[in-house]
Each structure stands twice: as structure tokens, then as C-alpha cells.
Amino acid sequence: MNDPDLSDLNAFVAITKVRSFRAAARLRGVSASALSEAIRRLEARLGVRLLNRTTRSVTVTEAGQRLLERLGPALGEIAGALDAINSFRDSPTGTLRLNVPTIVAMHVLPPIVARFLAAHPGITLEVVSNDTFIDVLAAGFDAGIRYDERLERDMIAVPIGPRTQHFVAAGAPAYFAARGRPEHPRDLLEHACIGHRFASGVLAAWRFERDGEQVRFTPNGPLVASVMELEVGAATAGLGMIYTFEEFLRPAIQSGALLPVLHEWWESFSGPFLYYQSRTHMPAPLRAFIDFIKED
Incomplete structure (x- = not known):
């Protein structure tokens, strides 16, 4: 059996986080058919079914769950190791994904985003507006912006915008x-x-x-x-x-x-906060954004 491709393993983890090929495709910037092909290759190489797919849902099989439990931490370590090299660049590169309320997207972020991206031309910022509270990490985002009464207790919060x-x-x-x-x-x-x-x-x-x-x-x-x-x-x-x-x-x-x-x-009421989960290896684009708003 050939070793699975790392990108196919990443695709598998991304799909399991949001339980949707289409949602995972939007977050990764690829087509749903490309993710479907990645899962087909991965299942063929491993010889087991990892996902049960219907027209309405995607669920993880017992074999897929066992793989996911071992794979998630391992891929996180790989991503952290690669991103640690990113910190040696004059300006980090990569994608920063934020989930924010509509009011923040319209009236808080625009002047901040303009200055941040001008200072960090190697970073691509993806902003999704959402007025309901979601698990930003499970949905594939690096961080979220919310008001204080909606912050999760295990998150780190940094003030952003008007106080x-x-x-x-x-x-x-x-x-x-x-x-x-x-x-x-x-x-x-x-x-x-x-x-x-x-x-x-x-x-x-x-x-x-x-x-x-x-x-x-x-x-x-x-x-x-x-x-x-x-x-x-x-x-x-x-x-x-x-x-x-x-x-x-x-x-x-x-x-x-x-x-x-x-x-x-x-x-x-108090202004919004950027919130994120404490991690040993924080993605360089997120670290750059946090440093920027603290100094802004």
C-alpha cells in the first residue's frame, strides 16, 4: 500500500470538522469535487471507508474516527513546525480566516484591514460575516470576533476596534x-x-x-x-x-x-474582542494580526 498523500489527509480532517464537502471546499478555496476525489484516493489507499456520505449529511465511520483521533494532533504538529519557519520571514505569508458579526465586518474591520494588509502583503485575509455564535475552530477559522457576553471561557480575548x-x-x-x-x-x-x-x-x-x-x-x-x-x-x-x-x-x-x-x-456596551484558542504553535498570520491590533 502506498503512503497516503499529506494533502489528502488534510482534506479528510477539514471535511470532518464541518461535516460538509461544500463547506470544507469553501474554507480551503478548492472545489467540492476536488475534495471528493481526495477522499476517494485516501479510502482506496487505506482500503477502508472513512466517511458515510448522503445527499444531506457526512458522518465519520468508526475507522475514520480512529484515524481522526491520531491524525488531528499529528497534522497540528506538522502545521506548527512549518509555520514556525514562517516567523523568520520579514513578513509572514499564509491565510488568516476570521468569523465576525456583520457590524464588525461593516464598521470596525475596514480601516484595520486596509492597514494590516498593507503592512503584510504576504497574508491573505478571509472574513466571513456571521451573527450567530459558532465554534470557530471546528468551522475552520483561525479566530473570531464577538462581543464580551458571547466569548467562550477557554478563549483568549484581545480588544479590537472602539472600546x-x-x-x-x-x-x-x-x-x-x-x-x-x-x-x-x-x-x-x-x-x-x-x-x-x-x-x-x-x-x-x-x-x-x-x-x-x-x-x-x-x-x-x-x-x-x-x-x-x-x-x-x-x-x-x-x-x-x-x-x-x-x-x-x-x-x-x-x-x-x-x-x-x-x-x-x-x-x-464594550466594544468587540478578537478571540482565539491558546496554542503552542500559533499560525504566523494570526500572530501578526494580534500583534498589529495590540499596537494599533
Whole structure:
């Protein structure tokens, strides 16, 4: 039996992490058919089935699980050894994969990414926007960016971007002319409020606080959406009030299309964090990014 190719073994590990040929192909930048061919070669050389494949799922066989248990640490050591050489370069090379919320992708990362890639031309950055909490390592990412209440305890967190952010309540001038301005968050119960539903299916609550008094309720109004551009457009059209990240509303507020209200009640919270798992051999692109944001 010929020894299996290292790239085929890597393909096998990548597929088992996400349980999908297509998802693994996207993460590795290859076609699903190329990964399928790699698994076919690997199974032929080993003489056993490693994966059970249907049109809807990919599961690991008992033989595949046994191989995976021994293979994962070994490939990690190989990757670490190769990447240790990368640290001797003037500028490291390789791919850095990040999973981040939409707000971060749109309003936090752009200026950071531009400067980072200019300083490290050998690095390719892949950013996937995701507003649900996932296991970033299992999904094939090197690190994630999330807000503090969603950080896993066994992760290392590094601040990135603004350290304080706000939710802002606002409405169109025409809306306030017709309905009046709320003077207290409780007044919002009598107003049309545009709701935001997360990918998880949860409808975002509106929370306000001032001098120890807290008000929290589920918005009720003519529109519930999961696309911020649609929600902001509805608010500027006068369909109802909106309450979301200040960054999403800033252009409309600056142009006068939206008017902020209840300023003293706005929710404030700490900015996002880059989080990653402590590893003996950290990939050089990730180390470069961590060093960059610490110095930025």
C-alpha cells in the first residue's frame, strides 16, 4: 500500500470538522469535487471507508474516527513546525480566516484591514460575516470576533476596534410629526417599532437604562427583518422607529433623514474582542494580526 498523500489527509480532517464537502471546499478555496476525489484516493489507499456520505449529511465511520483521533494532533504538529519557519520571514505569508458579526465586518474591520494588509502583503485575509455564535475552530477559522457576553471561557480575548459602542433610538421627521416624540422608553409601547430578528430566530429586545432604572421590551410594529439596510430604509421612510448600533444609523442621522431620541437612555456596551484558542504553535498570520491590533 502506498503512503497516503499529506494533502489528502488534510482534506479528510477539514471535511470532518464541518461535516460538509461544500463547506470544507469553501474554507480551503478548492472545489467540492476536488475534495471528493481526495477522499476517494485516501479510502482506496487505506482500503477502508472513512466517511458515510448522503445527499444531506457526512458522518465519520468508526475507522475514520480512529484515524481522526491520531491524525488531528499529528497534522497540528506538522502545521506548527512549518509555520514556525514562517516567523523568520520579514513578513509572514499564509491565510488568516476570521468569523465576525456583520457590524464588525461593516464598521470596525475596514480601516484595520486596509492597514494590516498593507503592512503584510504576504497574508491573505478571509472574513466571513456571521451573527450567530459558532465554534470557530471546528468551522475552520483561525479566530473570531464577538462581543464580551458571547466569548467562550477557554478563549483568549484581545480588544479590537472602539472600546465603547451604543444603541441609538431614532425615527424619521415625518414619523415624529405624525406620532410625536417619545419622552420615556415606556412611551415606545405606543409607537411603531421596527424589529430585528437574528439568524437564530430570536427577536432582538430593546433595552434602555438611566440612573439605575431599566426598561426592556420586545418591539412591535409593521416590520420585522434580518437585513439592516431594509430596517434603516423603513425607518427613514417613516414606517416606524428603529433602535440599533449607532454605526448603522450615523449616515441617516447626519443627513437629517433620522432624528435621534431618548439620548440619555441609550444602551452602552464594550466594544468587540478578537478571540482565539491558546496554542503552542500559533499560525504566523494570526500572530501578526494580534500583534498589529495590540499596537494599533
